[in-house]
Amino acid sequence: MNPNEGISHHLERRRRLAAAMAEGVALVPTAPERVRNRDTHFPYRFDSHFYYLTGFAEPEAVLVLTAGGKSILFCRERNEEREIWEGFRHGPQAARERFGFDEAYPIAALDEKMAELLENQPALHYPVGADPEWDARAMRWLNAVRAKGRAGVAAPERVQDVRGLVDGMRLVKDAQELALMRRAARIAAGAHRRAMQTAGAGRYEYEIEAELLYEFRRNGAQFPAYSPIVAGGANSCVLHYVFNDAPLRDGELLLIDAGCELDGYASDITRTFPVNGRFSAAQREVYDIVLAAQKAAMDKVRPGSAWNEPHEAAVRVLAQGIIDLGLLQGPFDEVLEKETYKRFYMHRTGHWLGLDVHDAGEYKRAGQWRPLEPGMTLTVEPGLYIRAAGDVPEPLRNIGIRIEDDVVVTPQGCEVITAEAPKGIAEIEALMRDARARD
């Protein structure tokens, strides 16, 4: 086995970025540690762009890349005292070998080295405007180089945001990313199965949240990819509900939107099911519409489709369903044109998925929706949210349903990587019935 197997994808990404920037020097810092209160920190999460290019997970690290392809890491030094308190750090030498950098230096050497590296370079690429501290440092480096002007040294004339180039690369996933995303998807699907198996009247939303988190963590996922939404009854109509503190009631639905983060990569799944394990007639009617909308959207996920086509397909099915339910009067074309369906479906049908749950990458380019390409990864997540109101028939009130899967565009169409989370009515009811029979 090639000893550099684990890092070959990162080397290739750095090579591609160097080629894309054409000239100059790029700098990509990782994220700072953040204080939660007084002297305790939030769990550390690296910067996605930095991690994408390096695979290096420690804080206080910076990647510098020249257009010629030389990659340099700045990172924390070994420190026996700090390592007793906080654990292992690679230090520059081990990091260089393990992650395949050409050079590595202590992070404290960054200012001095940058003033040298930028000599006679036409451009500095960095995340412009992302962090005032880096903006100020970049200006100091540029001024330090300009100060050498009388010695015949030229300073960069161009400062460019490096994120645009990396965003474009991140949009199409490579084999290493897809393998991780399939694993993250599979863990999250298992968590949704567990939620279906353990939900029941009288339990609290947070108890089901705990089941999800347990399943994520025991399978190695480091974090939830975002705050899980565990929303029973009327809460299912609150799109970003995160209190998760209400009791579950017989006869109501439970909407769960939860995914995990595995080695930096997110999964993002929503399932909706009845607390008591049996869909009512009204719940079934609405569910079938959302499921049909998702299928219509998925049929449009294939190379060459414009980004918006899955959404438009979903909206057509949902709009007709809303009319069929008697929630809106037709005609159909008017519901679409005046967007009156937005009272019940107010969000879009998906987003890019990757290192960030709402991943990097443009949806439109030069005013045109982006065409889908193999390797792009997105969610497909139509829903209907019927809040209680005087003009809504009793049985439909407080029904909020969303069905969300993660898909990879393939040469033929798409691969649903979250398929292990059941979504057919019969499948869900059978899983819940079996779990109850075992208790």
Ligand SMILES: [Mn+2]
């Ligand atoms: Mn989503």
